[in-house]
Amino acid sequence: MIESALHALRENYNFVVILCGVSLLGAGAGIVGAFAVLRKRALTGDALSHAALPGVCLAFLVLGERNLPAMLLGALASGILGVAIISALVRWTRVRDDAAIGIILSVFFGLGIALMGIIQRMGSVGNKAGLSSFILGKTTGITGADVWIILASAAICLAAIVVLYKEFLAVSFDADFTQSLGWPVYAIDLLLMSLVAAAVVIGLPTVGVIMISALLIMPGAAARFWTDRLSTLLVLAGGLGFVTGVVGTTLSYTFDKLPAGPVIVLTGAALFLLSMLLGHRRGAIARILAHRRFRRSWQERQLLRTLYELIESSGFRQRSVPQDDLLSLRAWSPAEAQKLVQEAAVAGLVLPLPGGRVALTDQGWQQALEATRGHRLWQTFLAEYPEQAGSVVNLASVSVDDHLPPALSDELQAKLVAAGRWPASEVAP
């Protein structure tokens, strides 16, 4: 594939032009789209692109010839009109945003199709319009001049984001707070949406109305799995968009049966899927593994603490308790309890004894002490400082020291000692 692409590179000036255009488009759309995703406006791009179609057709009808810049301006105008109607509907009527988006998207698109029908019946002029390429996109239609338009727009997007980085960050992070600071949130939002609109419109002739929104959403959403920092996220989204463009274009060029737009979207989907599964910050696999680790350690601590408490309530006479007693304190089924005991036994923390009893090993005793201390310190903390309830407590950590200042944890410990509830190591039976 790479060889054939290189071959194509040498052979075909057109291919280079297309490759440049689509990759730049991917990068620009990725960066702008990342903000839209963060701002919870993922589907605005979809509404915009569908709403742009009548503008394209009207520009053609008015000029009577195919003039790309004019058609894109028409697209921009009608796209923005559509988005404006959506926000007006949400603001002034009881139509909800999901319905408003759906209505504008389908009605404008229907209007576009109807106008297109009129154009196509105009005879030879209409057939040359190549309007249908706006729906599903057509990379072969890109000319050198188009690449310059795309390049210029991508540059403008980038410049706007660099200049207004702080403002966009604030608005997409917490719009209400930003508003309370007296910033013109509405204007910033509007600018952001204009950038989205620009990206959509530039993408229309190549990727098409239906799928351009994917190019906006996917890179940003995919990048989110790899980082928590906005600056990194933006660079990554741009990079992923770029890669999507390069790979998608090359693929569609290599297998010439495949249309470019859908192949680009599927490339983006594959990148998203990989990121979602493998991303090390929020990726699904990393998260599921972490969650299972957390559950295991939490349940293990529950078991050890329960054993300690049972031993405590028997006056520290024995280091073993009947396994069935576990069920009186915890809502485990006998099978669950059995499984937990077995797992802890494998870890060398408990020792199942004959006669259905369980004993703590030395190591288990130490960990049980720690688990019980941590739990009681948290509980005391909640009892003493109920205002802080829940906001500080973390079930994943064994000790409170990571979350509370030392003086406070000393104070809580003193309280527990005074109440005779501090698990002290010297009372081991």
Next chain:
Amino acid sequence: MNSLLDIHDLTVAYHRKPVLWDVDLELHQPQLAAIVGPNGAGKSTLIKAVLGLVPLASGRAQIFGEPVARVRQRIGYVPQRESVDWDFPVSVLDVVLMGTYGRLGWFRRPGRDEREWARECLEKVGLAQYEHQQIGQLSGGQQQRVFLARALAQRADIYFMDEPMAGVDAATERLIFQVLADLRAAGKAIIAVHHDLRTVPQYFDYVVLLNVRLVAAGPRETTFTPDNLRKTYGGRLALLDAAADAIAAGSGAP
């Protein structure tokens, strides 16, 4: 003895932050019980956890000694008023009729008996004349009463109510409590999230103090004390003063 409500070792966590932690609660007699606690204390979550509407990290909840799924027909539920869309195109009577759906099962439609019964329930909350109105046209207090009527229509033995008194005026509050007291007198149990400390002594006979962990639960006289309230709310003095006044007033009441 079979307890009415048995919550054991209940923990609900969200992103490893406990919302409810190691909650054990048993209710043996039918009570008019208030769940009291500050914002974010997990009051609503406790109800949702019992009804199986949120995933549990550990623990179990039983009602009448059975898993909740087996006794759903005997449970009434009043969600928070904000949880539904009041522009929804249904009439007041339609909403109350929804209370009968649980007993009807799949495919059967509410018939004349159910309508009669729904009207009766509406009458009990004083909204009989609004039966045909679209629910969005009602005031907040009236909407709350519609929810109460719907719960009545469930013919349950135990009721869970999430802030049934939120945003209602004093007259409606008295009416709602009259209905609750009637239910209680008919041997039903009511567990309601309540946000107004001042009216607790006036209306409830059992109190559950909750702040992520269970602070205390028991008869109002012994449980609704300034000390327990401090353990629940922390040192917010103004609020505690108001409650202390109410406790003093409540202990004088019959």
Next chain:
Amino acid sequence: MSTAVASRQSFAAPQTAWAWNEWWLLASYLAMSLALVVIGLEWVTRPAASGVPRDLAAPLWTIAVGSASAASCAILGCYLVLRRMSLLGDAISHAVLPGIVIAYLLSGQLTGWPIFIGALVLGVVTAALTQGLSSLGRVSEDTSLGIVFTSLFALGVVLIQGWVRHADLDVDCVLQGQIDFAGVTQEFYGWQISRPILALLPTLVVTIGFVALFWKELKIVSFDPALAAAMGVRVAVVHYLLMAMVSVATVASFEAVGSILVVAMLIVPAAAADLLSSRLSMMIAWAMAIGIVSAALGYVLGAALDTSVAGMMAVVAGGQFALAVVFSPRSGLASRWLRNLLLAVRITSEDVIAGLYRAEERDQATGVSIELSGVRGESTRSGIDEHSASPFVRWLASWRIAHLGWTAKDRLGQARLTDAGRTVARKLVRAHRLWETYLDTHFDLPRDHLHDAAERMEHFLDPELQAELDAELAGVATDPHGKQIPPADSAVDSSSLEK
């Protein structure tokens, strides 16, 4: 007490005639649209030359196909709109494409049950994937929706262009459908029938059956999913059944009208119907009506302009939605504006005569003749001008006062209250002062804050509430500013004023 009073005042008598009113509105809308359609059909089917017979079969079949599709979609769309899942409908209508293509590639035919199975599977997969991605990847629901449906649609397009060689299955017909061929009939058990209707009619019947069968479950799951779950209704089962039905309706409509129209028919009529109705049954009826009108008028317009019928149907649906937004009796922009205007006129006119009444009162107290009150400008100052009402409202208010005979010109050309006007004005002033007194005794408000509150409230206090206030304030004769509260019965009072 205060909120009870405030909340109760906004309710007039319960509307018992709602059903009749709403059905009547729907019936007249349908009749009007039908007339439009008939006129339009008359024009678009006019014979090219005299003597050629008019061909109505094809247009009527096309309208029937469009209507059947629109009606099934509209019914299901109601639930999508109410559950705020409109975009899931949009997504499904795009995402069933690969299901259709795969079913076609496997079965080799473009009609019949394989296509339905393929679409149904993909529809449910779309709903499940959307939910799965958003919970597995912790991305917002709309982000995952946007990713899922664009990818699946792209997959469908790639499959079509890469592997399918069939005239009836290309991208254009997926997008726009082939409703132009709906007029072509074929023989079916001795009847000449349009082919798409063979799939659409059963779909419509199944859709209606589905909604009727699960009426109660769909209703409670849409209105209050938490209660539904607490009652033991399988919310997820109902959800996926609905999604499966949406996919079936989508694919049945696909061939005839294309995917754009499916989206438009799912969402637009239902959203318009939501603005028009206060009952679920009514909403579904409205949605079906709007959908059918879109199909019929859309055909007429498409034929008249010689363009895509599917596109025009979407446009007509959008036009009807716009009408609903503006003119809906309950929540339309125009009706809200009209209601506010009428209220402003009523308040302004009432303020004027209350001002005149106060002037009379003052004149009596000071012994100055009533005739002079107008000269002193008291009545006008305390009336309209204070309220910054627009000139138009003021003009309407003065017309209303004259029309109701509340004032008459005296010898000097000054407006004076008539008996009728005085009775009304006394009631208003009484309401005003009662409310001031009530506020003063029940709330710790500064005295100068009372007037404004009462100025608003006096227009809304109905007799029932006044009686309640009376009972509450028994025996209080003067308001907090020391002015007498006029008694409720008029006889005594008017004679004393007239002397």
